[in-house]
Every structure is written in C-alpha cells, then in structure tokens.
Amino acid sequence: MTTTLDVPKKEVAVEERDSVTIRLAGDSGDGMQLAGTQLTHTSALLGNDISTFPDFPAEIRAPAGTLAGVSGFQIHFSSSEIHTPGDCLNTLVVMNPAALKTNLKDLELGGILIVDKDSFGTSDLRKAGYKTNPLEDGSLSGYRLFQVPITSLNREAVAELKLSPREADRCKNFFALGLIYWLYERSLEPTLRYIKTKFSKNPSVLEANTRALKAGYNYGETTEAMVVHYRVGKAKLAPGTYRKITGNEAIALGLVAAAHATGLPLLYAGYPITPASDILHQLAEYKRFGIKTLQAEDEIAAIGAAIGASFGGVLGVTGTSGPGICLKSEAIGLAVMTELPLVIIDVQRGGPSTGLPTKTEQADLLQAMYGRNGECPVAVLAPATPGDCFAMTLEAVRLATQYMTPVFLLSDGYLANGAEPWAIPQVDQLPDLHIEHPKEHNAEVDGQPVFHPYKRDAKLARPWVAPGTPGLEHRIGGIEKQDVTGNISYEPANHEYMVRTRAQKIANIANDIPELQVNGPESGELLIVGWGGTHGSLLTATQRLQRKGYSVSHAQFRYLNPMPKNTGDVLKRFKKVLVCELNGGQLRLLLRGHYLVDALGYSKVQGKPFLVSEIEEKAEEILRS
Amino acid sequence: MTTKSLPLTPKDLASDQEVRWCPGCGDYSILAQMKKALASLDFPREKMVFISGIGCSSRFPYYMNTYGFHTIHGRAPTFATGLKMMRPDLQVWVITGDGDGLSIGGNHLLHAMRRNTDLKIVLFNNEIYGLTKGQYSPTSRIGTRSKSTPTGSIEGPLRPLSIAIASEATFVARTTDVDITHLVTVLQRAAHHKGSAFVEIYQNCVVFNDGVFEYATNKSVKNDNLCYLEHGRPLKFGKDRNKGIRLHGLTPEVVNLGSGISDDDLLIHDEKAEDPTLAFMLSRMVRVPGDEMSFPEVMGVLRAVDHPVHHELVQQQIDEQIKKRGPGDLQALLTGDETWTVT
Ligand code: SF4
Numbered sequence: 001m002t003t004t005l006d007v008p009k010k011e012v013a014v015e016e017r018d019s020v021t022i023r024l025a026g027d028s029g030d031g032m033q034l035a036g037t038q039l040t041h042t043s044a045l046l047g048n049d050i051s052t053f054p055d056f057p058a059e060i061r062a063p064a065g066t067l068a069g070v071s072g073f074q075i076h077f078s079s080s081e082i083h084t085p086g087d088c089l090n091t092l093v094v095m096n097p098a099a100l101k102t103n104l105k106d107l108e109l110g111g112i113l114i115v116d117k118d119s120f121g122t123s124d125l126r127k128a129g130y131k132t133n134p135l136e137d138g139s140l141s142g143y144r145l146f147q148v149p150i151t152s153l154n155r156e157a158v159a160e161l162k163l164s165p166r167e168a169d170r171c172k173n174f175f176a177l178g179l180i181y182w183l184y185e186r187s188l189e190p191t192l193r194y195i196k197t198k199f200s201k202n203p204s205v206l207e208a209n210t211r212a213l214k215a216g217y218n219y220g221e222t223t224e225a226m227v228v229h230y231r232v233g234k235a236k237l238a239p240g241t242y243r244k245i246t247g248n249e250a251i252a253l254g255l256v257a258a259a260h261a262t263g264l265p266l267l268y269a270g271y272p273i274t275p276a277s278d279i280l281h282q283l284a285e286y287k288r289f290g291i292k293t294l295q296a297e298d299e300i301a302a303i304g305a306a307i308g309a310s311f312g313g314v315l316g317v318t319g320t321s322g323p324g325i326c327l328k329s330e331a332i333g334l335a336v337m338t339e340l341p342l343v344i345i346d347v348q349r350g351g352p353s354t355g356l357p358t359k360t361e362q363a364d365l366l367q368a369m370y371g372r373n374g375e376c377p378v379a380v381l382a383p384a385t386p387g388d389c390f391a392m393t394l395e396a397v398r399l400a401t402q403y404m405t406p407v408f409l410l411s412d413g414y415l416a417n418g419a420e421p422w423a424i425p426q427v428d429q430l431p432d433l434h435i436e437h438p439k440e441h442n443a444e445v446d447g448q449p450v451f452h453p454y455k456r457d458a459k460l461a462r463p464w465v466a467p468g469t470p471g472l473e474h475r476i477g478g479i480e481k482q483d484v485t486g487n488i489s490y491e492p493a494n495h496e497y498m499v500r501t502r503a504q505k506i507a508n509i510a511n512d513i514p515e516l517q518v519n520g521p522e523s524g525e526l527l528i529v530g531w532g533g534t535h536g537s538l539l540t541a542t543q544r545l546q547r548k549g550y551s552v553s554h555a556q557f558r559y560l561n562p563m564p565k566n567t568g569d570v571l572k573r574f575k576k577v578l579v580c581e582l583n584g585g586q587l588r589l590l591l592r593g594h595y596l597v598d599a600l601g602y603s604k605v606q607g608k609p610f611l612v613s614e615i616e617e618k619a620e621e622i623l624r625s
Numbered sequence: 626m627t628t629k630s631l632p633l634t635p636k637d638l639a640s641d642q643e644v645r646w647c648p649g650c651g652d653y654s655i656l657a658q659m660k661k662a663l664a665s666l667d668f669p670r671e672k673m674v675f676i677s678g679i680g681c682s683s684r685f686p687y688y689m690n691t692y693g694f695h696t697i698h699g700r701a702p703t704f705a706t707g708l709k710m711m712r713p714d715l716q717v718w719v720i721t722g723d724g725d726g727l728s729i730g731g732n733h734l735l736h737a738m739r740r741n742t743d744l745k746i747v748l749f750n751n752e753i754y755g756l757t758k759g760q761y762s763p764t765s766r767i768g769t770r771s772k773s774t775p776t777g778s779i780e781g782p783l784r785p786l787s788i789a790i791a792s793e794a795t796f797v798a799r800t801t802d803v804d805i806t807h808l809v810t811v812l813q814r815a816a817h818h819k820g821s822a823f824v825e826i827y828q829n830c831v832v833f834n835d836g837v838f839e840y841a842t843n844k845s846v847k848n849d850n851l852c853y854l855e856h857g858r859p860l861k862f863g864k865d866r867n868k869g870i871r872l873h874g875l876t877p878e879v880v881n882l883g884s885g886i887s888d889d890d891l892l893i894h895d896e897k898a899e900d901p902t903l904a905f906m907l908s909r910m911v912r913v914p915g916d917e918m919s920f921p922e923v924m925g926v927l928r929a930v931d932h933p934v935h936h937e938l939v940q941q942q943i944d945e946q947i948k949k950r951g952p953g954d955l956q957a958l959l960t961g962d963e964t965w966t967v968t
Pocket of ligand 1: 645646647650651652672682683686751753829830831832833
C-alpha cells in the first residue's frame, strides 16, 4: 500500500481466499455502479481475474428508497481463472433497507453483510416494506452483520469542506468502497487517480471523494468490529499485458481496429437505446481516428445511413437493441437484396416490446435469423465474453466485406456491461482485411466493356464498386435483380435462382469460419450447448461436473448462421444434448430443425444470466435420469 | 476505366434502361430537364448519385447513367445522409414524392434538412399515390376523391415548402414539370447550392390525378395563378403583371397595381433573408379557385442562404481533434490507460 494513512494500527489477521464475490447495492442515485467499476478496476490492476455483473433499474432515479430503485454491482475476483460473476455472494454491502430486501437472498449463510445503519429509519423501513427493523429483529443472525453509520461518518469526514448534506452524501459510495478496500487488501491508488482526473475541474468534490474513500479505509483500520483482512492473490492468467474491458467497449475498439484493418473509413450510426448507446458514445470520442458517428433521427435512419455509407464504399455500421432491430428489418432486407456489406450490432435486452431495457436476454436469435419479409438470409455471430466482442466485431466486418452481406453481431446486456481482463492485442497482429474496390469493367457486350454489378466471385460475392469510379456507373435497388446484369427482373425462374444464390452465399461462409470447439472429451454422455454470452456459466458448470466425474462436455456457438461445418458431427457424438439459453428455446429449435437431434432444452427468461449452479443441477438431473 | 469527357451531353446521362412511366406522365419531362441541367454543370457523371425511395418518381435513378440507389419507402434521405457524410466528393440527389417524402418518410426529410446535409432533394408532388394505383396523399386537397376516399378526402394537405422552411432547409424552391426552362434553372441552382436544397415540382399524374395543376401549367391562365419570384424584385403577377403582394402589418395581401399603388408599395423578394418568416409566408399562399383577389402560388427560389454544411462540420471536428490531440494511435487506444502484466 503506497498511501500513507495516519491511523493507529490494530491487530489484524489475514485470511487467504481463492475467490470472492461482492455485491454493492443501494439506491440508483447512490453511485453503486461507479463504486463497483472502481472496485473492478482496482482488482484487475491487482492481478485478479475478474468478472462483473452490473444490474440496474431502467428508471434513472426511481423513487428513493423503494425496491424498484435498487441498483447493484456484483464483482467476482479471483486468484484463479473464472468465467462468471459468481452465483452466491460472500459479501454484500447495502446502503438502505430496500437494497437489503432485494439482495439478501443471494448472500451465503455466514457471509459478510455491511449495512449503512443510518439509513434504517422508520420511513426507510416503510418504503422497503419492512414491518420491523431487520437490524434489530434477529432476522439477520445467520450473517456476519456489520452495522456501520456510513452516512454520518462520511458527513463527518467531509465536514470541513462545507458541502451541503446532499453533496456530502454523494460521496458515501466512496466511503463504503474504502471500507471494502480495507477488508480485501486493495490499494486506494487507482481510485485516487481516478478521482483526481475525473474531478480535476471541481476541487471541492475531488477533495470530498478523496476524504470519503480514505475515511472508509481508515474506519476498517480502526474499528474493533473488523479484525480480519481477506487476501485474494494474483490470478495465473496466460502471460501478457492485460486491461479490463466490457463488451460495449470491446465492440467500439473492434470497430476502430476494423477500420484500420480494412483501410476504410467507418460510419457508426445509431439512435439512443439501452444497452447499446455506450457504443455510440465511445465512438463519438474517437474522432482522432477518423471515425464518424451519426445520432440519427430514428432507428431506421441509423441503418439507412450505415447502408448509404456501405454503398459509398466505406464501412457502415449500426448498433441497437431488439426494439431497434424491429424498426430496421426492412432496411436489412434492402442490404440483403443489394448485397452490400453492413454490420448490425444487437445488444439484446429483455423483450418483447420495451420489455426489460436494462436486463439481459438472448431472445433475438430468431429475429436476427428470420425477422424479415421474404427469404432473407444474413450471417449471425455472437461473442462469448466481453473481450470476445472485439474479435467477433472484426469477424463481422471481415464476413460483411468479403461476402457482401449484412452481418448480425448478437451481444447482450450482460456482455455489454460486464467486465473481464483482456489480453491487449497488438496492432501488427490484427487480421489483414484490406479492401480494394474494383476499378475496371468486368464484362463485354458487343465488344464494348460493361460493368455487371451482380457478376459474382467464387464465394458468390458481387463486386463492391465505390461511386466515383468512372465507367462503372450502375444502379442497385430493392427490386429483384437479374443475375449478373443486376437489371430489374420479375422473371419467375430468375427469382428462385437469386433466392437460392443469396442463401448459398451465406452458406458458403461455413467454409471460412472455425469449427465448433468442444471443451472436454469429444464424445460422451452429455453435451452442454449454448451460444453467445452464456459461455462463462456453461463452461464453469461443465468443469465442475467434470470434476465430479461426469461425462460432460461443453460447446458454445459464436457463429450461428451459418453454423460451423462440424456441428452435426459434434452433436451426434453425445448421447444427450442440452441446449441452455436465456430465451424460450430458440437455438434448440434451430438445432433440432437443422440436425434432427433430440436436443433437450434449459431456458431461463428472468432478465438475468445463468447461475452456474442452475446449469449444474439441470445437467445432473439429466445425467442421473 | 476512363471518365466520360466533359462537357456531358444529356444523352451521356441516359442509362440503357427502358423508361416505364405511363405515357404522358410529368416525370418524363423532369427526367429530360434533369439531364439537361446536369449536363450543363461541368461535373463528372461518375460523381453523381441518385437515391430514391418508393413510388413512381423513385424509379428515376434507373434512368440516369450515374450511380443510383433505389431504396425503401420514405427512407431515401437516410441513405443519402450516410453517403454524403462519408463521400463528400459526390453530388447526391434525393428523388422522392409526396407520399414517399411527406407521409412515410416525413421524419427523415425533416432531419436531413435540419442538419443542412448537402443533398439536392427533389419532391415530385402529384398529390396522389400513383404506383399503388390512386390513393389520396398527404398533399391531396380536401375533397379529393380517390380509391381510398371515394366520398372525398377530409384531411387538410401539408404544404411541402412550408415543411422545408420550418425544417431549416437552406435552399427552397418550386417549379412545375412542364415549365421546361424554369425547371432547368431551378435544378441548376439546387445543384450549385451548398447545403440542403429542397425543390418541389408540381407533377401531373395523367392516370390518377390528371389536371390537378392545370391552373399552374395551362399557359392561358397560369400567369394569373402563379407569381414567379425574382431576388430583389417586387412580387408581381397576373397576365398583365397588374397585381402584386403587399404587406399589411404582418399579413400579406393581393393588390391591384395602379390607382395609387405602385411597385414601390410591394413586397420585395429577398431569397437571402436570414429570417425565414417571409419565405414561410410565401410558402403558405394557396390559390383559391374563383376568387378574383386570390393569392397566387409562388414559383422559383423562396430561400437560398449559406449555412455551415453537415459533412463539413463533421470533418471540422475531426480535424480539430487531430490538431489538439494528434492523430489517433490505435495501439495506445487498445492498450488504454491502466494495464497490468502477467509474467
Ligand atoms: S401513375 Fe401517375 S405518376 Fe405514376 S407513372 Fe403513371 S402517370 Fe406518372
């Protein structure tokens, strides 16, 4: 610890822990997300493996103190490799009774429970629906309860700064964070650095937050109630330089990298929507990289602008969530018909309709596959982890530009906001996706050079000519095309030929993507199958089952359309297949339909990721039957 | 391949596709005048792009030997916006109609103009849905009998020019399909304007709304019904140019010239006025059939002002950021501010 703290030392024991799961919970105005992000950051810098699960309400400020307004941030940090934010809490910090009520069920028996005792007044209790005070009625006797007067201690700590009580209370998240830093032996330095940069223009807020953080830490140092530190050592990750990254950050970085790798300018067009807006925000900061962003007037305009950019010979990308995809469907069809490259990012959230805007779900798979009029195939990809969002964004751009097709990237709320350590890629090792637009005619008619916009290459992709190229002037549009010439054609046989050709072009992508990887033995009793963001829970559950001696393997789809070529073989090598997904069984339907396997399903549609234990129990039930 | 040498002829701008509008449709004339107007520009055809939505007018791009994109209903301005942002070197035309532009695509039209995107938007107004075989449109007059309004439309029409001005378009003009010289001039001016240019063309749909603009196109009456705007000149009209528009307080009125009223009393047209109030007022003038003292409908350029253009502002911010903080370093971006190393 490099921070010198002028406090008397007490006797403290140190206990080693392999991994710890903590949740900070309070009102949505209490700054829990910020505190959680800081704890994540600090833990990552300390060398722990991390996985996080921010969980917040859709309302910016639901009525204070109510159950609806509770915002939580869960972090799992570990000295060994982890893939999930943890099933069960070791430590829970609650800033009010509502937070206690909504979160207590996730705390392990005997777990550490830190409460801000100042916020357990009669009206606070009433708002949370408590008839008696849980701090006094014995109902918390199963936990190690620490009643800390966080609000008043924090006010005291910043008293000299003469802030209003409201302003002072805004720092209490940092007081609580300081206490957690003491409890888990974390350095204050990264957060002090953050406070310094973040509030550099506001010296009194800078000072207040600094004091609050230190006061929380010092409280831990001095209080007689706490006599144990918990130590979680560095994780043995693969050698390399790491940073922390969320899924949305990784997509934004992936797009900048894709512009570099293709040598093409990039337009990102979006419309504000949770949980995708952060991608727009972040890219708007990257003007120095030549990235252009457009906050369009609506979702349709956003995809229209992206397609317009693609038509112009540059990278067009749009991002949204499910409701936005509904609005974009017709334009996606146009991009399929005109065979233009396009990346469509869908950060899935709970649906249907407005649904659960801030919660995660995987229920847009069939929408991405089929949600358009006509036979309208597109490529569909789904990153497996926050860091994988970077790689899969590059993949989406690669397939879009090389196959002249829209590509869906199905992220979700869990990946978007969850963080993990990320091995920083080297720019000179990025894939070479360089694009050359054709400059010459590609056919002759009556001895005259002509350009045929729908004359295809071996992959069945048509040429991507940039307007401005002399001699290759041509027109495209949404009406059915004659093969090769691209002229309007209503001819029945041509239509069927074109429908089949567009489908074959997407099917050809299977030759150009990695095979489905099996984690564990290549054959056995049970294959646990998932796609996209459930990777961590399914893999962890599989590993636990394997340790228990079961014959179980795991496969996670990152390519959903087309599916990897070995998919059918993999599925057939297991006696049973269990498809786990955060929807009503969409991948299961596809697998059964495509491969005639009697796949079982395990669905969860609660706006929350899978717990490892849920998968484990379901799998064991199947294995024992 | 090499560029077609300049100057172009109208024929150089004709594609090899057979034109498929109904015989007698006003669109033919617009196509012919467009080719004339563009041939006069000394601008290479490979840098011209026509983007359209859906409707009879939206088939236009297929007939031009330029780059073209026939998109989806109402959304042409969105594709054009993305294209122009990324390819400022191109001259981008948006071809739309009253249904395409003002009904299903109203939102996009507003915002393309609000941003002052450098687009030349040409709205063919025939006050009817032609391609879907004759339903009333958002510009149809009250009482219009169509397939979907057999007993007459009860909805008041939108006025395209009013919408354009309210949406902050920096160039707003009107012309008709058959007034060939005027049409060419207006299109040329739109082509030269930097920023969002909006042109409404009264276009006759011979099949479903024939003659709806008879008063504005029939040579024997049109001068009584139309007022041709000229920058810096008084607003005069009438076959004998004996009528004018005068301001009475904030209200315009039609006056007969002579008997004490001279040109000096009339409103002087100022297309460069920053304040769009007078332009808006002109956009509201609608002819009332049978009324001796009816307002004329204005033709020509209502508004032509210079405002910062969207794609230039986009580029300017990029340049400023690069100047202030240096060009982006991708490796530094990927690495981020805080890292740790596992050995
Ligand atoms: S329906 Fe009317 S507008 Fe359409 S092509 Fe025929 S005449 Fe022209």
